[in-house]
């Protein structure tokens with residue numbers, strides 16, 4: 393399978409590239425992204441065949457439908473990392489919360505967030521390509537709290553790769569920050585910036601497209617790639633869990649094969665939702681994808697009125713910080729799929745130059761055939777956390793809680809919903825403790841203990857350990873100095 397580009401092709405690039413090429417150098421012509429030339433059609437036969445498969449068998453078969461240029465042995469090693477999840481036989485439990493609402497728990501990996509689902513195997517794949525080519529790679533990661541820890545964890549001490557991870561200082565939860573700044577390996581550099589996530593992601597995209605930065609890296613015998621969902625190497629692994637979650641509902645006799653379901657996805661950079669959209673196009677029966685946001689509700693506005701409008705718009709800090717994002721990378725891949733490369737280039741250029749684009753009425757109607765959206769405030773989220781815990785004894789994190797509002801406002805309750813839980817409660821304990829007990833200004837460690845008692849849940853060892861680990865990464869800089877800081881590290 394070859395890969396094409398969302399904004400067309402400039403004169404310096406080939407029309408198509410392989411999977412390896414697309415993931416080693418993820419930014420395409422005119423600042424666009426790579427997408428598969430054609431999505432494989434799985435059909436009901438594939439779903440039937442995998443009704444009783446393990447997650448790894450399903451993953452391996454789905455990946456082979458993409459016919460990517462990665463050795464079967466490497467894929468096998470990459471997928472074996474799911475064995476480290478809480479339950480090796482089922483890395484993604486799907487739990488019934490109430491009539492017709494199921495939660496797919498994507499956080500049972502080493503950093504307790506859904507990013508492990510893709511970054512664990514991706515780390516093996518990227519490092520093994522680098523070794524095969526005998527090349528060294530700098531992997532950039534921009535994070536609002538979950539991608540960073542997962543990228544550091546997967547690339548730690550791997551051959552031929554170094555990671556520079558950019559996070560907004562003060563813009564993540566304390567556990568997320570500790571997960572990053574306690575990472576101590578010679579190939580990892582964590583850089584806090586005085587700014588917001590969009591500043592970190594803008595810097596990442598600028599550096600990925602910068603010839604002079606690439607030349608500076610070349611002098612250090614290093615090439616450049618990225619761990620974020622701009623990289624299709626992330627997205628390919630994010631399709632699998634949507635297929636798995638659908639099959640789980642069939643296995644649990646919640647639906648019959650072929651019955652349509654809603655996918656309800658807490659969204660920031662839109663990689664998770666895009667995985668669901670691709671799974672749908674590949675044959676998973678979906679009624680609609682519901683996009684759930686926090687107060688940074690740019691996606692809700694786009695899906696409701698067709699305007700991506702960042703004029704006079706500043707990111708606000710919320711109780712679900714991983715979604716404190718305004719420039720959502722993967723919407724571009726959906727635009728390309730629905731409207732083609734010429735229109736995508738025009739819309740994305742408008743966004744970059746004017747902080748604004750507007751879809752036509754026909755385009756909006758097409759987008760709304762696939763998606764609906766709503767957003768949830770922090771206060772509403774806490775109400776849902778408390779209510780869901782009291783009524784159904786199910787504890788969710790503030791990102792997952794945003795799905796509860798859009799479940800009520802956007803879906804037909806007769807149709808089953810799979811909502812995605814992107815992070816474990818342990819990553820956002822002060823907000824959850826506040827929701828459950830009313831306690832305010834509690835430190836993470838105290839909040840973890842109080843929730844553990846109230847909800848009778850164990851605090852996982854890797855979270856407990858964070859509070860006594862030495863701080864290994866102390867760099868916090870102005871955003872203008874990112875490039876210099878990275879070059880100093882190499």
Ligand SMILES: N[C@@H](CCOP(=O)(O)O)C(=O)O
Pocket residue numbers: 534535536537538539540619620621622660661663714715721
């Ligand atoms: N929400 C993310 C932001 C980066 O998203 P990605 O999917 O593009 O890596 C985070 O928590 O870091």
